[in-house]
Amino acid sequence: MKHEHLSVWDREEYVIGQRTPAMVQHIAQCEDCRSAIAATQEDLEFFRDSAIQWSADCLERSPRSAQVRRSAVFLPAFRWALAALLLAVLLPLSLMRTGRHVAPSPQPDAAMSDDALLQQVDEEVSEEVPSSMEPLTHLVSAGTYRAPADSRPFERTAEGSHSSVQSN
Amino acid sequence: MEQIIYAGQLTRFPERSANPAATGDTVASEAGREKARRFDQALAELGDMDVLYSSYRSRIYRYALLSLRDPELAESLTHDCLLKAHNARAQFRGDCSVATWLTRIATNLIRDHIRSRKMQFWKAASNTAVDIGEIADRMRAPGLTPEASLLVRERVKHLWEHVENLSGNQRSVFLLRFVEEQELADIAAAMNMNIGTVKSHLHRALSAIRVAMEKSK
Numbered sequence: 318m319k320h321e322h323l324s325v326w327d328r329e330e331y332v333i334g335q336r337t338p339a340m341v342q343h344i345a346q347c348e349d350c351r352s353a354i355a356a357t358q359e360d361l362e363f364f365r366d367s368a369i370q371w372s373a374d375c376l377e378r379s380p381r382s383a384q385v386r387r388s389a390v391f392l393p394a395f396r397w398a399l400a401a402l403l404l405a406v407l408l409p410l411s412l413m414r415t416g417r418h419v420a421p422s423p424q425p426d427a428a429m430s431d432d433a434l435l436q437q438v439d440e441e442v443s444e445e446v447p448s449s450m451e452p453l454t455h456l457v458s459a460g461t462y463r464a465p466a467d468s469r470p471f472e473r474t475a476e477g478s479h480s481s482v483q484s485n
Numbered sequence: 486m487e488q489i490i491y492a493g494q495l496t497r498f499p500e501r502s503a504n505p506a507a508t509g510d511t512v513a514s515e516a517g518r519e520k521a522r523r524f525d526q527a528l529a530e531l532g533d534m535d536v537l538y539s540s541y542r543s544r545i546y547r548y549a550l551l552s553l554r555d556p557e558l559a560e561s562l563t564h565d566c567l568l569k570a571h572n573a574r575a576q577f578r579g580d581c582s583v584a585t586w587l588t589r590i591a592t593n594l595i596r597d598h599i600r601s602r603k604m605q606f607w608k609a610a611s612n613t614a615v616d617i618g619e620i621a622d623r624m625r626a627p628g629l630t631p632e633a634s635l636l637v638r639e640r641v642k643h644l645w646e647h648v649e650n651l652s653g654n655q656r657s658v659f660l661l662r663f664v665e666e667q668e669l670a671d672i673a674a675a676m677n678m679n680i681g682t683v684k685s686h687l688h689r690a691l692s693a694i695r696v697a698m699e700k701s702k
Contacts (some may be wrong), residue, residue, distance in 0.1 A: 333691070334668075364644045365663055368551055372550050375556040379560050402625060422555075
């Protein structure tokens with residue numbers, strides 16, 4: 318009776334795990350095929366064993382393992398915390414600076430002299446004769462100013478601006 | 486929600502109400518529930534870096550190490566792989582297991598790395614790459630005599646050399662099947678191939694190794 322062995326392809330199929338019932342039956346009965354497949358499987362087992370052992374050894378010796386793992390988890394959190402910290406420090410500082418610019422405390426004397434000066438400028442502008450033609454003794458200082466008797470449209474505007482400045 | 490659907494089924498098919506567990510609809514809904522539960526579990530795993538590391542690090546590291554033969558590079562790639570998976574967890578659709586998804590990411594990273602070097606990495610390994618003899622020496626051979634152990638180590642060393650000479654795809658498929666012991670369908674999903682291609686690569690790899698091992702005897 319002719320006894321045919323499994324083909325190389327079938328043996329490889331068996332090793333890969335693609336086993337048919339006919340293959341399994343043949344392996345159970347054929348010593349040659351069984352030993353050939355067993356030799357291949359043994360080599361692959363030793364290969365796998367060495368691979369797993371080598372990998373485990375490398376992983377165990379890896380100094381970066383713990384560090385990398387920690388950084389992977391904490392690095393994003395650390396970045397956010399740093400950003401929040403920077404924001405917490407910089408925001409009040411910038412607000413303080415802005416506050417200083419927005420609300421300066423005015424000096425009362427300086428405000429009065431400013432008002433007088435503004436009123437004087439208004440008057441100078443509204444006069445028919447340019448101020449450059451007038452003697453410098455016409456200039457007044459804060460506290461000695463008197464409004465002119467005749468009123469013109471420009472002077473009315475000047476009065477208005479004077480009152481608005483004073484109200485501030 | 487499940488109760489509402491089930492009540493609808495009772496209205497339409499009152500004769501099935503006697504044994505609802507035996508109906509195909511109920512079995513389908515059970516399968517759907519199980520799938521949803523696994524998907525939620527996978528998302529929870531992907532969302533927790535500690536779980537990812539403790540569950541999958543050694544597996545991905547081993548795959549990267551065997552593919553690149555460089556411990557430092559493997560460590561870095563493993564870290565990248567797990568971080569990428571964690572950051573891209575919203576893209577996980579549950580078509581495969583988390584392990585398969587991670588293997589796919591690792592495979593792409595390994596491919597990218599090898600491409601970026603524009604060379605067969607195994608043939609021109611970096612300074613930190615490990616000698617094949619050293620790998621074979623790690624093999625445990627309990628119960629063998631020193632002579633037999635030496636012979637086995639020599640065979641394993643030859644096997645490593647032949648695996649080194651495989652093409653990139655053949656080697657990856659070979660490692661996933663015979664070291665990671667993954668199913669062909671999982672390998673196909675991880676490598677983005679169909680099962681027939683995976684089988685073809687495995688046959689070619691086994692054939693090349695068998696021929697080379699016979700020659701080296």
